[in-house]
Amino acid sequence: MKKIVVSILAVFLLSLGFGSLASAEGEGQAPQQKVNLSEEQKAELGKLHDQMFSTKQELVKKYVEYGVFSKEQGDRILKMMEDKHQKLKENGYMMRWHPHPHHGKQLDRKE
Secondary structure (H helix, E strand, O other), rough: HHHHHHHHHHHHHHHHHHHHHHHHHHHHOOOOOOOOOOOHHHHHHHHHHHHHHEEEEEEHHHHOOOOOHHHHHHHHHHHHHHHHHHHHHOOOOOOOOOOHHHOOOOOOOOO
């Protein structure tokens, strides 16, 4: 009888733990506030993004040089990076986080 009571108690405690995880998963994030960057802030972010972009370009070129990527793969990667960098500039250096529905995240809310 003692084993049954202990078993039922253990199952009960475990179910409480899983219930709290399930409820936390369904909670959404707080609505994000609109942020307007000043020209000075945009310039500073632009400078940092340009540095990162040039460093990543060098990295891809080294991978091509060392044979990790083919020339065509390197060109495709560089083109994709260039497109993303241009889009980032057009958005005023505001990164856009896109939700992944299969992850249950809602990071980029449309207003």
